Amino acid sequence: MIAMVKGNDFGAIEAMITALDAATLDRATMGTESRKAVQSSLSALDTAARKKEASPAAKSLVKLTTELSSVVDRQF
Numbered sequence: 001m002i003a004m005v006k007g008n009d010f011g012a013i014e015a016m017i018t019a020l021d022a023a024t025l026d027r028a029t030m031g032t033e034s035r036k037a038v039q040s041s042l043s044a045l046d047t048a049a050r051k052k053e054a055s056p057a058a059k060s061l062v063k064l065t066t067e068l069s070s071v072v073d074r075q076f
Helices: 002-006 010-019 022-027 032-051 056-075
Strands: none
Touching (some): 002 010, 002 056, 010 032
């Protein structure tokens, strides 16, 4: 999803969120609080995608997350 956000590909984001239905989350290994947090985050992302909104802070956070992931991946 990070690449989708970076590319402002809101349609793809909406499709991905639809694919992550309740059954998928139910199969995931996580506690109730984590599940609620993930569902809340997905809902917020879905709302922003439908409005085609991407704030500069969100774009910067995505970029930072991508770069940090690359650093971690190179260390292992």
